[in-house]
Amino acid sequence: MTTVAVKPATMAQALTRALRDAMAADPSVHVMGEDVGTLGGVFRVTDGLAKEFGEDRCTDTPLAEAGILGTAVGMAMYGLRPVVEMQFDAFAYPAFEQLVSHVARMRNRTRGRMPLPITIRVPYGGGIGGVEHHSDSSEAFYMATPGLHVVTPATVADAYGLLRAAIASDDPVVFLEPKRLYWSKDTWNPDRPTDVEPIGRAAVRRPGRSASLLTYGPSVQVCMEAAEAARAEGWDLEVVDLRSLVPFDDETVCASVRRTGRAVVVHESGSFGGPGGEIAARVTERCFHHLEAPVLRVAGFDLPYPPPMLERHHLPGVDRILDAVARLQWEAEG
Amino acid sequence: MTVMEQRGAYKPAPPPAWQPRTDPEPLLPDAEPYRVLGTEAAAKADPELLRRLYAQLVRGRRYNTQATALTKQGRLAVYPSSTGQEACEVAAALALEDRDWLFPSYRDTLAVVARGVDPVEALTLLRGDWHTGYDPYEHRVAPLSTPLATQLPHAVGLAHAARLKGDDVVALALVGDGGTSEGDFHEALNFAAVWQAPVVFLVQNNGFAISVPLAKQTAAPSLAHKAVGYGMPGRLVDGNDAAAVHEVLSDAVRRARTGGGPTLVEAVTYRIDAHTNADDATRYRGDAEVQAWRDHDPIQLLERELTGRGLLDEAAVQAARDDAEAMAADLRERMNRDPELDPMDLFAHVYAEPTPQLREQRALLRAELEAEQEGGHR
Numbered sequence: 283m284t285t286v287a288v289k290p291a292t293m294a295q296a297l298t299r300a301l302r303d304a305m306a307a308d309p310s311v312h313v314m315g316e317d318v319g320t321l322g323g324v325f326r327v328t329d330g331l332a333k334e335f336g337e338d339r340c341t342d343t344p345l346a347e348a349g350i351l352g353t354a355v356g357m358a359m360y361g362l363r364p365v366v367e368m369q370f371d372a373f374a375y376p377a378f379e380q381l382v383s384h385v386a387r388m389r390n391r392t393r394g395r396m397p398l399p400i401t402i403r404v405p406y407g408g409g410i411g412g413v414e415h416h417s418d419s420s421e422a423f424y425m426a427t428p429g430l431h432v433v434t435p436a437t438v439a440d441a442y443g444l445l446r447a448a449i450a451s452d453d454p455v456v457f458l459e460p461k462r463l464y465w466s467k468d469t470w471n472p473d474r475p476t477d478v479e480p481i482g483r484a485a486v487r488r489p490g491r492s493a494s495l496l497t498y499g500p501s502v503q504v505c506m507e508a509a510e511a512a513r514a515e516g517w518d519l520e521v522v523d524l525r526s527l528v529p530f531d532d533e534t535v536c537a538s539v540r541r542t543g544r545a546v547v548v549h550e551s552g553s554f555g556g557p558g559g560e561i562a563a564r565v566t567e568r569c570f571h572h573l574e575a576p577v578l579r580v581a582g583f584d585l586p587y588p589p590p591m592l593e594r595h596h597l598p599g600v601d602r603i604l605d606a607v608a609r610l611q612w613e614a615e616g
Numbered sequence: 617m618t619v620m621e622q623r624g625a626y627k628p629a630p631p632p633a634w635q636p637r638t639d640p641e642p643l644l645p646d647a648e649p650y651r652v653l654g655t656e657a658a659a660k661a662d663p664e665l666l667r668r669l670y671a672q673l674v675r676g677r678r679y680n681t682q683a684t685a686l687t688k689q690g691r692l693a694v695y696p697s698s699t700g701q702e703a704c705e706v707a708a709a710l711a712l713e714d715r716d717w718l719f720p721s722y723r724d725t726l727a728v729v730a731r732g733v734d735p736v737e738a739l740t741l742l743r744g745d746w747h748t749g750y751d752p753y754e755h756r757v758a759p760l761s762t763p764l765a766t767q768l769p770h771a772v773g774l775a776h777a778a779r780l781k782g783d784d785v786v787a788l789a790l791v792g793d794g795g796t797s798e799g800d801f802h803e804a805l806n807f808a809a810v811w812q813a814p815v816v817f818l819v820q821n822n823g824f825a826i827s828v829p830l831a832k833q834t835a836a837p838s839l840a841h842k843a844v845g846y847g848m849p850g851r852l853v854d855g856n857d858a859a860a861v862h863e864v865l866s867d868a869v870r871r872a873r874t875g876g877g878p879t880l881v882e883a884v885t886y887r888i889d890a891h892t893n894a895d896d897a898t899r900y901r902g903d904a905e906v907q908a909w910r911d912h913d914p915i916q917l918l919e920r921e922l923t924g925r926g927l928l929d930e931a932a933v934q935a936a937r938d939d940a941e942a943m944a945a946d947l948r949e950r951m952n953r954d955p956e957l958d959p960m961d962l963f964a965h966v967y968a969e970p971t972p973q974l975r976e977q978r979a980l981l982r983a984e985l986e987a988e989q990e991g992g993h994r
Contacts, residue, residue, distance in 0.1 A: 312780075338780055344810055349769050349803030356773020359758070360781070376799070383763045384770070391747040391759055394965040429966055452968045482971070529971035 290467040293441045297327045297403075297459065300445035301365065305335050308363060311449060313340040315350060315367030315403075324369055325405060325464055347377040351402065355384050358398040365449055371406040372415035378423070385454045386429030401448045402456050406434075407500040407550050408582075409462035409597055411590040417461075418587055419551035421499075424456045425527050425560070432527040433481055434458035436502035438468035440525060443479030451481060460500035484531040486538060490520035493544035493610055496535060496561055498524040501548045501598060508603040517607060527557060535561070536568045543574040544610040548598055553581035575611035638847050645840035645852040649884045652859035653921045661859045663927045669706060669858040670922060671936045673915045676702040676726045678940035680889070682947050683725070683739065687893040691951045693744040696723040700888030703858035703914035704790075704820045706730050711865035712788055719758045719771040719789040723820075727790060731755050735943065736950045745955035765795040768804030768817065775808075775815040775872070786872045787815045788865070794825025796839050805880065809846040814872035816865060817880045820855060822887035827900040843880035855883030856914040859921075886912075959985060 305311045313328055319342035322329030331340040343350050347368060354364035368374035381402070389397045408417030424432045431453055435441040441459070448455035487502060488509050495505040502523045509519035522538050524531065539545045545565055547558035558579035565577050580598045588596045652658050680699040686692040698705050701723075709730035712718060720728050728738045732755045740749025741760050748759035758774075761767035771789035778785035795801055796819055808815050819839050823830060836842055843850030853864045861883055868879035886909035890897035897906075922928035963970055963978040970978060 344803075344806055346803040346806065348800055349772075349807045352766065352769025352800060352803065353773030353776060353807050356770035356775070356787075357777040358773075359752075359770060360774045360777035362777045362780075379763060379766060379800075380769070383766060387747075388759075389967070390965045392752060392965075393746065393748070393961075394968075395751050395753065396759070397968065431967070530973060532972060 289469070291438055291470045292465050292467050293435070293438050293459075294325060294327050294464040296438045296442040296470060297445055298329055298331075300442045300449075301328060301331060302334065304365070304446060304449040305331065305339060308449075309339075310361060310363045311339075311365060312357065312362050313365045313367070314343050314354065315341075316343060316345055316369050318342060318367050323367060325459075325461070327403070327459075327464075328367065347374060348380050351377040351380040351385065351400075354400050355380060355388070355398060358400050359396060363399045363401075363449060365401045365403065368402060368404045370412075370416050371404055371418040371420050374402075374404050374420065377402075381424075381430070381456075382427050386427045389453065390429060397452045398454050399449075399452045400454045401445070401451075402454065403445075404456060404458050405461045405464075406458045407460050407462060408587060408593050409500060409550075411593075412461075413590060414587070417590075417593065419549065419582065421456075421458055421527055421549075422551055422556050424458075425557060429454065430528060431455040431481055432458065433525065434460065434499040434527065435525065436460065436463065436487075436499055436523050438466065438470040440479055440485075440523075442470070443477060444481065444525065446478040447481050450478065455481070458499060462500050463503070466503070479525070482526045482529040482531060484525055484534040485523045486520060486534070487523045488519070488521040490518040491542060492517040492519055493546065493607055494520045494522055494535075494538040494542045495546050495548055495603065496522050496524065496538075496565070497548040498527065500550060504597075504599060505548050505603065508600045508607075511600055512604060512607060515604070515608075519607065524561075530561075530564065532564060532568060535565060539565050539569045540572040543572055544607075545569075545573070545577045546580055546603065546606045546610070547577065548580045548603055550582045550597055552584040553579045554584045556581055575609075578606045578609060580606045640844050643844045643847070643849045645838060645843070645850040645882070649852045649854040650860050650864060651854045651857050652863060653857045653917045657863075658859065658921055658925075661863070663922075663925075665710075665862065666859060666918065666922055666927065667932065669703075669710065669862060670915075670918050670928065671939065672706040672710070672730055673702045673858060673918060674936040675940045675943055676706055676730065677915060678944050679726060679729060679735065679947070682944040683742075684889070684893055686739075686948070686951050689952075692739060692742050694892050694894060695742055696892045697889035698723050698726050698887075700909060700914070701820055701822055701855065701885045702726060703861050703918075704818065704855045704883045704885055707858050707861035707865055708788055708790060708818055711862055711869050712786065713869075715756065715783070715785050716869070717756045717758065717771070717774055717785065717787045719767045719774075719787060720760050721764065721767060721790055721792065721795065722760050722762050723792065724760065724790045728757050728760065731757055733757055735947050739951070743951070743955065745957060746961075765791050765798035765800040765804070767791075768795075768800055769807060771815050771817075772804050772808045772811070772813050772878075775813040776811050779814055784873050785814070786869050787813075788869065789815060789817050791817065791819055792825065793819060793821040793823070793830050793833060793839060794828065795819075796842065797825075797833055805842070805846045805848070805878070808878040809848045812875070812877040814875075815878045816868040816872055817878065818865065819880065819882045820885055821882055822855075822885050824887055824891070824900070826891040826895065827897075829900075838882060840880060840882035846880075848878045848880055851879060851881045853881060853883050855885030856909075856912050856917060858914055858918050885914075
């Protein structure tokens with residue numbers, strides 16, 4: 283048995299590697315956005331790309347998100363594969379009209395004649411002490427827009443594999459990067475990157491029998507910690523990392539819930555009109571007779587993202603998750 | 617030395633990093649809209665080109681009246697007429713080479729047809745049997761864009777991509793006076809100038825954004841002046857003078873193709889019809905104003921020039937009218953057939969492969985259709 287030398291790498295490094303490999307493999311891949319060239323992006327995810335591939339392939343654009351995405355549409359029309367960086371979640375909003383009115387619709391509008399293979403990278407979520415407009419979880423907006431794929435990694439290996447898949451996709455992909463996981467490390471071999479991960483498949487991160495925690499992105503790590511803490515209470519929690527919000531992997535999610543009979547959805551986004559409502563409804567529609575308790579949601583509060591000194595009260599943490607698990611009608615079992 | 621002690625020696629100077637980026641003078645538009653017809657410049661115009669423009673104008677006018685008639689017969693959901701603006705529409709199409717791209721807005725069906733797109737396919741959006749009826753790659757015409765000015769950054773991106781690939785392709789984007797207020801207009805022009813993209817922006821200033829006149833839209837000296845702020849030349853042209861519009865656009869296209877960068881062209885014209893068949897223009901403008909523009913009609917201007925110089929005889933006029941009638945008859949005949957609709961197409965092109973969620977919904981619709989066919993009513 284040969285052993286592959288693995289060393290710790292950060293999620294940011296895996297993303298950089300994915301961009302670099304995609305650009306090397308396909309000359310039509312172009313990276314563009316604010317500060318992505320000389321600086322290498324404010325999170326350094328595009329570090330070194332302009333130097334290696336030239337500024338025509340990794341371009342510092344004017345500071346205008348609608349213009350960035352709008353010109354990317356035209357570039358994709360001409361056969362390029364743009365990878366756009368939106369600097370922060372809340373700075374992506376000016377590009378919404380281009381996203382909703384053109385990026386998401388062009389294939390449909392033209393009966394499949396004009397697909398737009400654009401990847402839109404959006405650093406999202408809180409927990410990094412960011413001031414106002416730097417910590418939004420805007421995935422519900424993207425999920426509600428037919429024509430987009432919405433993907434978010436929670437591990438270093440997935441950051442590579444899913445970003446490669448997003449860039450290779452002939453459909454537009456909103457690629458949500460959990461900011462607070464950028465510097466998370468994992469044993470991942472950057473010299474022999476993992477395969478491209480297919481978009482649309484969830485992954486069971488921790489098998490368990492008592493209840494399913496359905497989560498994604500920055501909340502996966504929190505759920506893993508909660509599952510560890512739950513052992514003391516005698517609960518064996520399963521953690522399902524959704525990875526792809528659109529398409530949604532009903533199969534993996536429902537298989538998990540049918541096994542455990544209980545489910546809690548966990549995300550940073552607010553719960554009212556948030557992804558958890560859709561997920562809870564889907565699970566209830568499909569697994570009703572397997573459920574021992576209503577599907578619960580643990581989410582950020584329904585308020586504008588708080589200032590950094592108060593954000594820990596807003597973000598779903600281990601205690602809030604365990605409190606929800608405790609409400610899953612265990613007494614009925616006896 | 618303290619600041620107080622320095623006071624006597626202090627001389628204000630610009631900050632070290634400041635320097636003028638470009639001389640604004642050559643970018644400024646002419647004081648008056650450029651004209652060819654009825655001026656000395658007309659003698660230099662190619663007679664064959666003028667005759668082609670004339671035939672297309674006549675055809676375009678007939679297309680507008682026929683499409684408007686089709687709305688009254690229930691064959692089109694809506695039609696935004698470009699009657700009065702035919703010179704802009706036709707010149708835009710004729711100023712481009714085959715390999716170039718046109719980016720139209722919803723009022724530009726004429727330009728789309730003049731570029732070679734099938735007249736029925738060009739109306740798919742407005743008939744409502746699909747959104748875009750033609751293959752954008754066949755004639756290199758982007759889909760008719762309904763959200764105003766949003767197609768302008770697409771034109772910039774496409775032109776930029778073509779240049780990166782080493783192709784000498786130019787993109788020409790159409791927008792109206794109202795559209796110049798949109799943020800996408802600003803961002804597109806800025807990107808185009810920064811990238812020196814081979815793109816031409818044609819603003820058809822037809823006086824109104826539905827009911828709102830230009831005076832409520834902008835305080836700029838002219839729309840062409842806006843070019844200066846981006847560092848590109850602005851050109852002002854009589855939008856009803858087909859020869860002038862064609863010349864100005866051709867110059868701009870040539871400039872873009874040879875690496876000279878983008879140009880903003882403002883064509884001063886007038887929307888003779890209401891915004892669409894659903895609009896009532898008498899609520900916001902008077903007959904006298906419309907009549908003044910009818911007297912400055914693009915077809916008459918060109919016809920007068922051509923006949924005056926003996927370049928167009930009665931037979932040629934009749935031939936242009938016959939050609940237009942034949943086009944209208946064909947359009948009428950084909951538009952009077954019900955389009956073939958397959959509801960299952962709804963799911964065909966949302967993604968390259970339908971998601972599991974869409975497959976479920978597709979099955980639901982299929983079951984509904986089967987129940988309908990069996991005549992079952994619940």
